[in-house]
Amino acid sequence: MYSVLINAVLSSSPDYDLLFESLTWPSDSWPATERVEALTAFIEGLGPILADSHTTPLSAAKIRSIVDKIDSVVWTQCLPLLSRISAEAGKGTRCRESTAAACRLVSVCVPLCDESVPGRVALSVLPSLQQSEEEEVPGPGRLSVEVASEVLAALVPSLAADERLTLITLSCALSCIKTLPDALVSKIIVRLLLTVLNCCSGARLTSVLRLVLEDMCSWHSADRTHVVAERTLLCLTALSDHLLKPRSLPSSSSSSCSSCELDPRLSVRFWRMVQDGLTHRDGVSRKRALYLLKMCVALSEEEGLHCPPSPSEEDAILFKWAPDRSKLLREFWEDYALVMETLEENQIHVVRPVLNRIDTLIQTTVNDTQASGQVFFHPSWLLCVYQRMFHSENKSLMREGVCHLLELQVLQQPAFALAFSQFIVGPFMDVLSETSLFHKSVGQSVGDCPELGAKLQVFMTTFFTSLPSEHRGRMLLQMIQQLCSKHWCAVPLLFLSQALSTLPPAPLLGMEGLTALREVLCSTMITHQVLLRGAAQCFLLNSVLCLTEVSAVTLDDVFSFLVHFPADESLSRGTQIWNRLCAWLLDNEGSFKPRIMDGDSTGAAAKKETVRGYVQSEMHTYLRVPASAGHSERLPDSREADKLARAILLCVDMERNPPGAKIGTALESLLSPLLDTLSRVSTNIYLPLRKSDKSLQLVLRLFQLGGTPSCGEERVDNLMVAMERLVFKHIDPIQEFISRRLLGELQELFDVERAELYLCVLRQMVVLYGSTPQHHSQIQQTYFPKLIAYSLKLLQEPNQQIHSVVNQVVRAVAMASLATVCGLVEQEVLDMQSETISALTSLNDYFYNPASSSCQSLGNLNKRLQKPQTVDGSSDAGVQGRPLQDWGRVAATYMRDQWICLSFLVKAFGIPESVEISSNAETLKAALSCAVEALALLPSDLVLPVLTFMETVLPQLLLYEEAMCVEAVTLSWELVQGLSTNAHDFWPALKGFISMAFHPKLLELTDTCAPTLLASLKQIATELMELSQSKSGVFGVLLEHCCQTWLPTDRGSDQTVFSSVFSHINILTEACVYGPVFRRDQRLIQDVQTYVERLGEACAANVAVTIDNRDDQLPRTCVLAFLSRLDSSNLQHERLMEELVMDLLKKDNDISKSKVRYYSNSLQHRVKNRVWQTLLLMLPKLRAEFVATVLNCVFEAGFCSNQASVKYLIEWTMTLILVRYPHHIDSFWACFNRDHDKTKTSICTFLSVLVHFNVIIPNLKDKDVHLRKALDVILQWCFNHNFSVRLYALLALKRVWSLAGVQAEEGAGGLGGLSAVIKSCLNQAEAMQNTGNANKNWARIQEHFFFGAFHPIRDYSVETIFYTFPSLSEMADDEWIPPWKFGKLLCFSESASFPLRNPAADLSRLQPGDWIQQDKGEQNKEERWAEVQKKITPWRLGIQEQEPELQLVPQQRAARLGKLHGALLVVASLIDKPTNLGGLCRTCEIFGASALVLDSLRHVSDKHFQSLSVSSELWLPLLEVKPMELSDFLQVKKSEGYCIVGVEQTANSRSLQDYQFPEKTLLLLGNEREGIPANLLQMFDVCVEIPQQGVTRSLNVHVSAALLIWEYTRQHLTSGSAEGRKPAVQHNRCDI
Secondary structure (H helix, E strand, C coil), X not given: CHHHHHHHHHCCCCCHHHHHHHHCCCCCXXXXXXXXXXXXHHHHHHHHHHHCCCCCCXXXXXXXXXXXXXXXXXXXXXXXXXXXXXXXXXXCHHHHHHHHHHHHHHHHHHHHCCCHHHHHHHHHHHHHHCCCCCCCCXXXXXXXXXXXXXXXXXXXXXXXXXXXXXXXXXXXXXXHHHHCCHHHHHHHHHHHHHHHHHCCCHHHHHHHHHHHHHHHHXXXXXXXXXHHHHHHHHHHXXXXXXXXXXXXXXXXXXXXXXXXXXXXHHCHHHHHHHHHHHXXXXXXXXXXXXXXXXXXXXXXXXXXXXXXXXXXXXXXXXXXXXHHHHHHHHHHHHHHXXXXXXXXXXXXHHHHHHCHHHHHHHHHHHHHXXXXXXXXXXXXXXXXXXXXXXXXXXXXXXXXXXXXXXXXXXXXXXXHHHHHHHHHHHHXXXXXXXXXXXXXXXXXXXXXXXXXXXXXXXXXXXXXXXXXXXXXXXXXXXXXXHHHHCCCCHHHHHXXXXXXXXXXXXXXXXXXXXXXXXXXXXXXXXXCCHHHHXXXXXXXXXXXXXXXXXXXXXXXXXXXXHCCCCCCCCCCCCCHHHHHHHHHHHHCCCCCCCCCCXXXXXXXXXXXXXXXXXXXXXXXXXXXXXXXXXXXXXXXXXXXXXXXXXXXXXXXXXXXXXXCCCHHHHHHHHHHHHHHHHHCCCCXXXXXXXXXXXXXXXXXXXXXXXXXXXXXXXXXXXXXXXXXXXXXXXXXXXHHHXXXXXXXXXXXXXXXXXXXXXXXXHHHHHHHHCCCHHHHHHHHHHHHHHHHHHHHHHHHXXXXXXXXXXXXHHHHHHHHHHHHHHHHHHCCCCCCCCHHHHHHHHHHHHHHCECCCCCCCECCCCCCCCCCCCCCCCCCXXXXXXXXXXXXXXXXXHXXXXXXXXXXXXXXXXXXXXXXXXXXXXXXXXXXXXXXXXXXXXXXXXXXXXXXXXXXXXXXXXXXXXXXXXXXXXXXXXXXXHCCCCHHHHHHHHHHHHHHHCCHHHHCCXXXXXXXXXXXXXXXXXXXXXXXXXXXXXXXXXXXXXXXXXXXXXXXXXXXXXXXXXXXXXXXXXXXXXXXXXXXXXXXXXXXXXXXHHCHHHCCHHHXXXXXXXXXXXXXXXXXXXXXXXXXXXXXXXXHHHHHHHHHHHHHHHHHHCXXXXXXXXXXXXXXXXXXXXXXXXXHHCCHHHHHHHHXXXXXXXXXXXXXXXXXXXXXXXXXXXXXXXXXXXXXXXXXXXXXXXXXXXXXXXXXXXXXXXXXXXHCCCHXXXXXXXXXXXXXXXXXXXXXXXXXXXXXXXXXXXXXXXXXXXXXXXXXXXXXXXXXXXXXXXXXXXXXXXXXXXXXHHHCCCCCCCCCCCCCCHHHHHHHHHHHCCCCHHHCCCHHHHHCCCCCCCECCECCCCCCCCHHHCCCCCCCCCCCCCCCHHHCCCCCCCCCCHHHCCHHHHHHHHHCCHXXXXXXXXXXXXXXXXXXXXXXXXXXXXXXHXXXXXXXXXXXEECCHHHHHCHHHHHHHXXXXXXXXXXXXXXXXXXXXXXXXXXXXXXXXXXCCXXXXXXXXXXXXXXXXXXXXXXXXXXXXXXXXXXXXXXXXXXXXXXXXXXXXHHHHHHHHHHHHHHCHHHHHCXXXXXXXXXXXXXX
């Protein structure tokens, strides 16, 4: 409109100055868009006038004046306006429209100005592109990046002739791509780069493209990060139409060469970029990379030329094309693209059908290589597929990818194995660290090796065998180093270690490999569960024995490495791994790399070194210490002693292989330097203290490592006997040295840990004394009384005002000595009648003496050490430094040692009578108060002795000090809870706490004598059960303690103690149904631990690691074993069983009546199943009278809705009740007379009992009557409307009739009249073979285990109830309790009437299967169409009246009806399905879109289109834009101020519910299958995503579009109606 008016004005020779003045605006204002557009039209109209200087009436001066004014418009109107727009960034639609109008004005003005103006404007704008990421608003005079890019895009056509400025602009744009924020990069590419390219042609275009390609490839090669890959792919995809155009390749011309050089397909860097894109974490980048790949393939096929045109290095070419293999290549890349596109789906059922295409790709690659000798398909493309699967969000898809690679047969070929090698140590190792991959597969049982673990073993062997031998060692080293590069959880590391241990023996590991493995042992595995850590250590050590190149490592390297395998976790003496290590040392003796000793520069170092020679050399080195410096020294590092002791033991065990070898002689020759030192340790005053300490350390480690309980073979005992004999000869000097040191010489800070060493050696010596009575008596009568007296004297000395180091250290040593003696006596190593015991009574008096004669409290409990202080000028050594920093731990240990003594003394002697406190109860109260105080003072890991003391004291104070007892128990429980994350200290503390808090005397409490304490104990028991839900094994500790207390296995039951069970029956009830539903990761850890345990002695960790039974099934097995030992003749036992049965039935009833939905294997299902398993176990022991009282509850349970497994147990219970108590049969018959509408399919439970009527009838009186009754009952259900009921009834009829058939033929029992009816029913059932699925169901129910192989009486056993039934009923395998778990419990009582295992094997041979009864009503066919929409075609309602309107264009027709259109433009050129287009047309018309863009208007005549559009195309403007023209179309619309919106999930996409649509919005919709092409993604101003909550990844394109169109309408058209416009949304048309 503006152009028409302006042309009319210009044609009348106007006053140009006046027009300029009226159309321009003040430089500091923001004009309306219409004014800018009017000025643009005016200046555009001046173009022809100024250009035609011959015909124009204007003078040269006038023309010059107009040109100056146009120049002024650029500098004083456009640029200030654009600067203001930049400063007001964020005002959305106004800014966008004004920017478009101003840039359009610039593009019109610049060609009319002087030639220098475009360059000057460009140079003034280019600095604005260099915006930092922190700069949100540009500075004064500068433009924002968005505005600057639009201005430059407007200037580029005018700069085309200036090559220098064009290159400057191009370089600036490329720099912006690397530095600007993500949101601005696409704007630079679309508005600047593409515009530059569109203005170039020929050689110049080629030069520009080469510059861009080289710049992007170089950037990516230098920095292969995700961000760089994302931006380079964005740039090259946008330029793909220019880069990948078909071209011919002439044989000779310079242009040919330049064209070849430009071809991206010849660039390895380009293909590396594409491959990085295919595995990129961002879905849009992956889409762009795949688009480029498809473009290259399509271009290669279209050109029909060789690529590359000449042969080159094989490894340097990632993409090849040959015209003679075009079909094969096309099919390969089509399959490849299909696989990569399908992997974008996260649903495994969508992806799995396409996985076979991967095999096709691999086979094509192999065949092609073998046939042609050329590699047309580089293996790296296959690696992209696997890496994409490894990075999937779906763990199942990730697992599929890993399993697929593990089974890859092509890796058996050396070339492919080598090509995959870096991928294996990189991405493959990364994905293997995912713990969830190792869950057991469907069909695997608990304790089986996970499928992935088994496949990994085979894969490792295959892969390393296939690798060229020269690469194997490097690969193995890199793999081990990968284990150190990130944190590996216990499970993946375990199975990877196991896989490495299965590699065939080969010399692959050198010193560097052992160093890497040492790092794995010391850092990666340090936090793992102890059993899994020990198992992994065993596997890694096996790997070392198989794979070490012995000529590359010294014996010292080997033994230094072995130090990192703790004896209590893996490398324990006597285990299989220990014996294998001995054999390995023997086989390779003399082959190890010789050591170069210090100062050895001759060839002597080349001499072969034996293990014995190494040990002897190390022994001399170990005991070679410098003379004493005269000041206190730290205790020597114990790791040296550990290394040497293990080397000695291995040497002796290795040499002992020949039978009859003299162990004593061999050992003595090795230990002679040590024995010599020990013989002089107490007499040689010049012997350095460090040497004495090291000798004692070595002796201690020899006994600790050699005397491992796992060493059960006789030859192992012979070694230890020989060692004891050798050391025993020198026991007197050792004892005298330790005695001298403990009795006054230990006075420095360093001596605290030295005392700990001496006391440990002393304990070992006392054990040795046990074999010689005379020495044993001597140490008890002389040495220990002397030590006790000296220590007690030191403790009784008053504290000095200044706490010196000496004063505090001697006290700490004294208390540690006393604690050691008390511990030895408590462990019964020392005789209770000895002199030592007499001396300890004085210690008891010391602790309980009041602090002063007037103080009524215990002054010597909780005595604390004071931090040492130095007097000015003192020379106390070691006060500063590390030892003093550790003083807090020393002080805590001192207090802990006090309570070790107290816990022993209170049990051995009680409270001394000489205490001056008024009464014994007051003393106990004061002692308990001190214990409570100690709980608050001591670190949590040192409180166990305090709990042991409280265990003795609490029962004596229950009736006097209940409040204090409650406080003690509560505080103790809080401390134990605080240790729950520290496994090392938690379990001993938990056991100590349970022994204390649930002492037999405390369990006997009642509500009358100590109600508060009893309530506290019940609350703690509840919290223990809750803690056990997350920490397996906690409840088992409580239950084992309580069951052993109530019904001891080693002595007769105390009826008083047993009666306490009734106060805590809830513990037994909860144990019967206990079984936490662990998280998937917790269950995995338990499954893998079970797997390791089932390896037995083959895995040394099972022998070395001492762990408690923390099986989550232990509480149930323990309580069931407890119940199995109850005696029905004992009244208390009988009462307990009956109360327990009532509690369990109540639990079952509560679940049945709850509103919680009841799923298979849900917690509710599991609890009900456990209830009925327990009831079945107790049934034989229940009184007949009691059974009669609960019979109705059992029948009521049968009428409830139950899962199959529960139903079978209830039916079995009913059957056994009727077998044992046949007089209840009438109550059973009464169940069939219930209201049929209420029973529904639950009647099948009672019909199932009649299937087993053959075991019930032998015990019934009047068998004929009950047979007739059974037939009468069954027949009425044979005609039920429910199929399942009929099926059960027919099966029961068949079984019962088999019992009554003989009598019926004889006419006995009045059954003759029923014979014909019954036979007819059975014949009909057997004839079901012609009725489809009915025959299958009839066969299945007859073959089902419960109605076939199962016999209710014969199969009554623990195995059937707890293992066979759950497995056959499809219960989760963690509900199966195998018989061996009961068998290993000493407290389980097996009897002939209740066997552990099933005597018949019929059930165990069956496969799991289930017949599930269904309760489905018939669908009302008349209501099937109630929710179906009935379509109304509105134009058919008044076609006659509307016909004249059809001649008008859509806008005019709409206007006639008062219908308004918005500014929304919907582009559907990429959609090709007529149904989607028809529905979209209808939606656009209804919500008032301005137009719908199609790829072809021919769709309108398609009947499928019309069936969905229902004439909406008559009321909506339709435009035609081909897909190939979309890029230019979008560019035009951008310049018109449209905001380009796409529906796509990207890293920067906006949520639909948060996005505000601009009025001028263009909505671009993607293709149904491929979405929006990658080369158009950068055109978007914004990507909008629709929030989703379901599993399905995407919506139908029409549905997605409808949601966005409605949201646009809601924001704009409906708001417009509120301002007085006519309603924009009509509600008179709808789908009914």
